[in-house]
Amino acid sequence: MNIKFIDFFILIGVVQGLFFAMAILFSKFFKSKTNLYLGIGILNGVFINIQYCLLKYGWYDNNPNYRIFEDIEFVLLFPICLYVYYLKFLNPQLKLTEKYLFLALPFVISLLLNLYIGGHYYFDLYVISNKQWIPYFYKIEYYFSIILNLIFLIVEYKMLFRKNSDDDYNVDYDLKWIRMFYVLHLSIVVVWIILEVIDYFYGDMAFVLWLFLNFIFYWVGYTGVYKFRLARNRYEIRKIVNKEKKVTNEKLSKSNENPYFQKMISLFEDDKLFRDSKLSRNDIAERLGISVGYFSQMINTVSEKNLSDYLNFYRVEEVKNMLLNDDFQNYNLLAIGLEAGFNSKSAFYIGFKKETGYTPSEYKKQHQNR
Numbered sequence: 109m110n111i112k113f114i115d116f117f118i119l120i121g122v123v124q125g126l127f128f129a130m131a132i133l134f135s136k137f138f139k140s141k142t143n144l145y146l147g148i149g150i151l152n153g154v155f156i157n158i159q160y161c162l163l164k165y166g167w168y169d170n171n172p173n174y175r176i177f178e179d180i181e182f183v184l185l186f187p188i189c190l191y192v193y194y195l196k197f198l199n200p201q202l203k204l205t206e207k208y209l210f211l212a213l214p215f216v217i218s219l220l221l222n223l224y225i226g227g228h229y230y231f232d233l234y235v236i237s238n239k240q241w242i243p244y245f246y247k248i249e250y251y252f253s254i255i256l257n258l259i260f261l262i263v264e265y266k267m268l269f270r271k272n273s274d275d276d277y278n279v280d281y282d283l284k285w286i287r288m289f290y291v292l293h294l295s296i297v298v299v300w301i302i303l304e305v306i307d308y309f310y311g312d313m314a315f316v317l318w319l320f321l322n323f324i325f326y327w328v329g330y331t332g333v334y335k336f337r338l339a340r341n342r343y344e345i346r347k348i349v350n351k352e353k354k355v356t357n358e359k360l361s362k363s364n365e366n367p368y369f370q371k372m373i374s375l376f377e378d379d380k381l382f383r384d385s386k387l388s389r390n391d392i393a394e395r396l397g398i399s400v401g402y403f404s405q406m407i408n409t410v411s412e413k414n415l416s417d418y419l420n421f422y423r424v425e426e427v428k429n430m431l432l433n434d435d436f437q438n439y440n441l442l443a444i445g446l447e448a449g450f451n452s453k454s455a456f457y458i459g460f461k462k463e464t465g466y467t468p469s470e471y472k473k474q475h476q477n478r
Contacts, residue, residue, distance in 0.1 A: 149189030
């Protein structure tokens with residue numbers, strides 16, 4: 109079998125995509141109800157590429173019964189997995205009810221009909237007397253898959269890029285990753301449509317689409333290795349950090365006699381509430397048992413600091429303690445910042461420098477040399 113360089117590139121991408129899909133689905137660092145759908149989505153992409161490779165190199169010529177695998181339209185399932193992944197990512201508390209199962213209905217119908225057709229053509233299990241509808245079914249199935257991907261891309265765009273998406277949903281720090289993944293999915297569909305036009309006039313250029321799909325595998329793999337290391341660091345930091353002594357600030361604690369203010373400080377110092385990167389004014393007010401309006405009034409009355417200043421102070425103190433602790437010397441600085449409660453790399457570096465005058469690496473280097 110003569111494998112060209114482009115095909116070798118595609119094969120390596122398939123292997124990498126398969127490896128990363130397995131890591132998402134089964135690694136303790138990635139495994140979650142949300143990532144389950146991302147893993148299945150990437151696995152679908154891998155299967156699509158495997159179909160291409162098997163078809164191109166004539167594997168079905170010697171194994172005709174297995175050609176039924178080629179007829180499974182994974183491309184109908186791919187956008188569903190990504191859509192549900194985006195939903196769960198933006199709102200982790202969302203419960204997927206039975207109605208979401210209907211999203212997979214086109215794939216299920218396609219699968220059943222293809223198995224029915226395959227039972228006749230590949231296994232001779234029965235005879236389909238009227239075959240005139242089969243070519244029309246394949247054509248409808250193919251173009252419907254393009255339309256379905258476009259529909260979901262439009263819906264997902266409204267979810268991921270509308271102005272208020274950050275406020276409406278419980279958004280994690282990886283929103284840029286999600287949006288980039290969306291752009292890559294959009295690019296694949298656009299290239300797919302363009303190639304349909306080119307194919308009509310100039311001939312088969314399908315390998316371009318498979319190269320594009322493999323670019324996603326390479327990008328996901330490259331980004332995923334970094335995120336895998338970051339996730340592992342955070343997992344290990346979390347096991348250590350609860351054993352460390354609490355962050356305290358006597359000046360803040362004794363600065364006011366307001367019992368709710370004191371309880372807020374206690375929530376920060378004793379319960380480490382600041383470690384929650386999604387902590388909001390509403391959350392704290394609820395924990396204090398007061399209204400959001402009174403909470404805002406209290407902060408403005410008793411202190412020159414606002415809530416963001418308090419959160420930044422405690423998070424920076426947590427980071428400082430970890431940076432100077434030998435137990436955390438081998439961990440990624442960003443992982444430390446994220447475990448302290450910062451929700452992004454930029455927020456971590458800006459907040460740390462605002463409080464200390466140094467970047468985290470400068471602070472660590474300066475104090476290690478003492």
